[in-house]
Amino acid sequence: MIRVGVIGYGYWGPNVVRNLRSLDGCQVGGVCDQSPAALKRVNQTYPDLPVTTKPSELLISTAIDAIAVVTPVSSHFELAKAALENGKHVFIEKPFTSTTHEAEELIELAERKNLRIMVDHTFLFTGAVRKIRELIDEGVLGDLYYYDSTRVNLGLFQHDVSVVWDLAPHDLSIIDFLIQAKPEAVIATGEAHLNGLVDIAFITIYFPRSTIAHLNVNWLSPVKVRTTLIGGEKKMLVWNDLEADEKIKVYDKGVQKNNGQGLYDLLVSYRSGDMWAPRVEQSEALKVELDYFIECVTKGRTPLNDGAAGLRVVKMLEAADQSLKASGRAIEL
Amino acid sequence: MIRVGVIGYGYWGPNVVRNLRSLDGCQVGGVCDQSPAALKRVNQTYPDLPVTTKPSELLISTAIDAIAVVTPVSSHFELAKAALENGKHVFIEKPFTSTTHEAEELIELAERKNLRIMVDHTFLFTGAVRKIRELIDEGVLGDLYYYDSTRVNLGLFQHDVSVVWDLAPHDLSIIDFLIQAKPEAVIATGEAHLNGLVDIAFITIYFPRSTIAHLNVNWLSPVKVRTTLIGGEKKMLVWNDLEADEKIKVYDKGVQKNNGQGLYDLLVSYRSGDMWAPRVEQSEALKVELDYFIECVTKGRTPLNDGAAGLRVVKMLEAADQSLKASGRAIEL
Amino acid sequence: MIRVGVIGYGYWGPNVVRNLRSLDGCQVGGVCDQSPAALKRVNQTYPDLPVTTKPSELLISTAIDAIAVVTPVSSHFELAKAALENGKHVFIEKPFTSTTHEAEELIELAERKNLRIMVDHTFLFTGAVRKIRELIDEGVLGDLYYYDSTRVNLGLFQHDVSVVWDLAPHDLSIIDFLIQAKPEAVIATGEAHLNGLVDIAFITIYFPRSTIAHLNVNWLSPVKVRTTLIGGEKKMLVWNDLEADEKIKVYDKGVQKNNGQGLYDLLVSYRSGDMWAPRVEQSEALKVELDYFIECVTKGRTPLNDGAAGLRVVKMLEAADQSLKASGRAIEL
């Protein structure tokens, strides 16, 4: 039985608590939040749960095996470090840390203490991303040409990070999972319109073998869009995460190089066939992920979304920030 | 009565001929194409129209007042220059020329000869773009935050230009028309997967006063998308050009800066109201544009889509190419 | 403080309990269900709530002021009657009863005992239906020409009632609320394909002044559709309840009668203008409704969705059944 202390009960924390409580092999040992209103909400829903405004009560408690850090990124390092130092495993919100340096220190500490870190890259546990990975692994798409994501909506502005650190971690963790290659360079452009923080940004990431990824993140869009195009040599797909059903559509469309000779011959030709929407598993991703966290902790396994995965995402975020500040200069990774 | 000679009867030429023939005050004086198959198609549809494989027959004919150049961009300069030298007005496909130098020479020549140049920026004559310009001019949107366009589909690969020169001129001419400011810098990223020409590209253009434009152009998309988000201080809109009706949706949504004081206060707040889809004029844009061309030629007026407008687009295209070659370096304009 | 006993904790009961618990002025006094698994779910979520498998425990309890009947329709009459006889107000699932006779008896009993009956016509408390009623009341739509609803999906087959009694009550209660006139006749067609119960049905209801309503209900549709067209003399609207935003689109489109004279003159002409999607209140309808129930009980008010409203819906359902059995014969109301 793994006892988890949850620090942070704002937007995402309630989902973590609800799912942890629904799992076998796991107990919620307490909830911490600085806000009395948040703790009151905990009491109303779970009258049996101990609450506190002091993180240290959970961090040093001997009745706690693991800490879920569900706070703004600025506090991640300090809380995760304290948890690890007190011998507790860590489940931590994305993005992992504010800097690569912090991430590296936490990874090193966890290794020394033989503790697990899992970064909450929830999308890796959705049916949609799992299905896309399956299509890639089985060679259905062929070599990857591009990953092109649009992730825009009105708000939520965070008061301490830009839209890059708020929305891009989703795609960066997915890209890391799907492309399975080391990125070569990051170029980012964008603009701040309201409070000095970038609220619209466009990030290009170059990978080996001509694979290119592009992210369009925007807090000032009148409509919510969560659409990703993925182009492969053999097939292409559209993933629309807002669709209730048919989230993924695989198109039997493609392009072949020709040996065009005359001036007016097209050098490529097109193939257009059926479209196919595979059934996608509908389980709640966070529940699958937390179940996996408990399993990794119990059996001492390294999760796929471990500290190293979190670090890879933070590196890309840092590079995007650098590129933004340097007017789109390519930042090598 | 303006007599127009049309050079080029490939994909777009037939539309130019059909519309010219439907206009009052205008006659098609002849059609030229290098391909006998193309000329056979002319004969079948318009048995009365003279055809030729030699451009010079139209360029020097005294029975011709204006030349419509509807050929690949590589031949634009030579054909337009010959037309102007022979005292003929020019209607010319987008992009205007292959280089800014060519564009400048043609503009200078036309001025010297007192002839009109109109660059076929067709979109400026659509009901949708006209309506958006109206909304901007009337202050409905407020200060412009961003223009973000996605223009992707499968093919058509051109054998001589990249996707940037094929698809981006549409948006660049629209941006020039809507934003009405001089761009400051262009940053482009992209990749070539098949025949050495860039087939997917992402272009950011910085304008004064924090207005940012972004173009996503792609020849390798399984689905056709023609969607532009435009965000303003007061209102935001979505223009989906593939919608039969309701091409433009104006959202009474917005963001206000707050004087948040506590650490956890949001610094901005959101407003969410009605959505409104103004009726958009459905006339065929090319017909409206060619009618305007005849009027400009007849009355000696300078069209809004003159050589200078064409040059502004070519400058942005050149800058995008330069940025692509320099790994996303910002090219100042 | 009104104390409510909830009978039935299947699909809908948990929503009733959750919302009742969130209201001021109301307490859930206990939950009854025949299924031990259902009661276990109650315990897990609300460890403090008394549960029972015996309805009578709630029906006769002096600590209970009102009973929520959230069971299949076949048990409605018996449970509601017992509740009223024991002096308790009744909140009851749609459809109100299995027969008009039962409905009339309950109405009479409640009147005699001076108790409230509220039939759970939840849709009347949605922002969308409220907004449509507002548009009608303000004369925006003009005289109503038609109400045409498509309400189809795959399942849920009920084991005791047809698709008519399962899905049509929603539209019938909405029609009753919006058209505000006495229906004249009902004609229904349909077919049973699996277990002897009609699984696809088409119901036409004639109202005075040429207003016609039509319902398309189907348990065998591969896709879920919840779309209603409402045509008025002045404006028309589309209500798509599956849209996250923009549930209602009001079209400034219409038809005018002409005085066409020649044989080939059209006798009508069309008007096509803007479209407008009014902001729709997003509150959970069931919460609004239950809050209203508590208010009606507390202040002794007659709810708009009282027993009489429930009876009007049951009358139309009975007529639809009769028409189905008589091969589409019109049943006068």
Added chain:
Amino acid sequence: MIRVGVIGYGYWGPNVVRNLRSLDGCQVGGVCDQSPAALKRVNQTYPDLPVTTKPSELLISTAIDAIAVVTPVSSHFELAKAALENGKHVFIEKPFTSTTHEAEELIELAERKNLRIMVDHTFLFTGAVRKIRELIDEGVLGDLYYYDSTRVNLGLFQHDVSVVWDLAPHDLSIIDFLIQAKPEAVIATGEAHLNGLVDIAFITIYFPRSTIAHLNVNWLSPVKVRTTLIGGEKKMLVWNDLEADEKIKVYDKGVQKNNGQGLYDLLVSYRSGDMWAPRVEQSEALKVELDYFIECVTKGRTPLNDGAAGLRVVKMLEAADQSLKASGRAIEL
């Protein structure tokens, strides 16, 4: 070489002429219309085509082998009869005739004269309907449960026929082609709001083996809808004719009967799998159909959309009219 005279050059006639001219083995021998404006349009587009306002000029011309009747239905019988009597094959707009009696007389006359009649059921020559028929013939859908079509838009009001005779022939000809069984009974409801002609109607058609068809036709809809649901025992499909691609989506969804025993056991269960959008042939249907007409005439073959097919549609239209007049009474066929 089959020479075709075309009578009627209003909305649809120009398409007939354009396609006939594009076919090998066929010539347009002349065009007749009562309206001088229509004939002027013919002249502008096809300066070589003889035109006339007198049908008899084409009907008795020895230079004409076949007559295309593209006029309002009220004139079909007279024109087709004259054509047949003068030894000419007939291509005729839907609906075939105004009455079953007229249809029977024309069929008998054509047989006696050994001439072909083809009724313009254009939809039977679309890639979409062909593909659906293929799916049915190959048993992919299994036994048909239902055909449910929504065919609504704003206008076009015809001055001489109701929405039933204007829009329903499309679906009736498709149903005849797909279900391949004799209908048993027709029930229709509807209403007239403007000029005395029914402008909204709902038609149910009962077929053997529990197959049911339903048509929703409406001239007063603010939006255009062309969506048909087809449910089969094994699979179900949605045909949205307004989609540019993916017109047909086949769902691997279905229902199985169970041997539920307990009162609360569901008697059916659901299966939910992939969705699949087969590639659909994009050729212009009218061109395919007219090519087939020329082939049938040349080779003396009976077309699938012959007079008998036209008669079957007219019978259903007549029954719908009768049912409408008799308040939804079932009309046996």
